[in-house]
Amino acid sequence: DAGVIQSPRHEVTEMGQEVTLRCKPISGHNSLFWYRQTMMRGLELLIYFNNNVPIDDSGMPEDRFSAKMPNASFSTLKIQPSEPRDSAVYFCASSPGDSPNYGYTFGSGTRLTVV
Amino acid sequence: AQSVTQLGSHVSVSEGALVLLRCNYSSSVPPYLFWYVQYPNQGLQLLLKYTTGATLVKGINGFEAEFKKSETSFHLTKPSAHMSDAAEYFCAVTLNNAGNMLTFGGGTRLMVKP
Numbered sequence: 001d002a003g004v005i006q007s008p009r010h011e012v013t014e015m016g017q018e019v020t021l022r023c024k025p026i027s028g029h030n031s032l033f034w035y036r037q038t039m040m041r042g043l044e045l046l047i048y049f050n051n052n053v054p055i056d057d058s059g060m061p062e063d064r065f066s067a068k069m070p071n072a073s074f075s076t077l078k079i080q081p082s083e084p085r086d087s088a089v090y091f092c093a094s095s096p097g098d099s100p101n102y103g104y105t106f107g108s109g110t111r112l113t114v115v
Numbered sequence: 116a117q118s119v120t121q122l123g124s125h126v127s128v129s130e131g132a133l134v135l136l137r138c139n140y141s142s143s144v145p146p147y148l149f150w151y152v153q154y155p156n157q158g159l160q161l162l163l164k165y166t167t168g169a170t171l172v173k174g175i176n177g178f179e180a181e182f183k184k185s186e187t188s189f190h191l192t193k194p195s196a197h198m199s200d201a202a203e204y205f206c207a208v209t210l211n212n213a214g215n216m217l218t219f220g221g222g223t224r225l226m227v228k229p
Contacts, residue, residue: 004158031215033216033217042219042220042221042222043205043219043222045216045217045218048215048216050215056216091158091159093158093159095215097215098215099215100147100166100209100215100217101147101166102215103149103161103164103217104159104161104217105161106151106158106159106160107158108156108157108158109157109158
């Protein structure tokens with residue numbers, strides 16, 4: 001299994017531009033999570049999908065952020081317009097079920113820099 | 116609400132010394148507890164987990180953790196540190212009535228001196 005695949009690994013963009021981060025979960029996993037990691041705030045859960053349906057998006061910082069999961073094998077996190085304070089590492093994680101017993105498998109992350 | 120506190124954002128040990136990383140949680144119901152490790156420029160990897168049963172849990176790379184309900188703790192230990200253990204370690208908790216949502220602690224960066 002290739003694990004959770006995120007793209008791109010690095011993204012540098014100018015303030016005001018649209019940014020799209022992509023995630024392919026492990027096949028058969030039906031829970032998907034987007035996290036943001038910064039030095040100041042640590043790991044923050046942005047949104048949680050189960051069976052492609054958003055269950056909890058209370059961590060999405062503001063309307064500039066949106067996430068979709070059109071099918072079981074693909075999810076996107078979009079920031080429009082981007083701002084320098086959005087600079088962070090964004091992680092996608094997946095889990096085989098909606099039970100807390102399983103734990104998560106994380107992707108390698110996308111390092112976003114907004115200049 | 117659940118929360119996780121990791122005491123010490125940085126811990127430094129000598130190679131061969133005991134590693135002890137502290138984690139305390141708050142929860143009004145039995146928790147599920149996890150330790151993850153993050154190496155530089157990588158995602159988080161599961162080290163070990165406690166769900167039910169035996170309170171002493173063994174994980175990968177020689178790490179273990181003990182769930183102590185009376186102390187609301189889940190400290191991570193390893194008898195002898197290796198240079199390759201240098202990384203950031205995260206404790207996480209979820210509740211059986213919180214679906215599958217993990218709450219992470221702030222992380223502890225472990226440094227291993229030769």
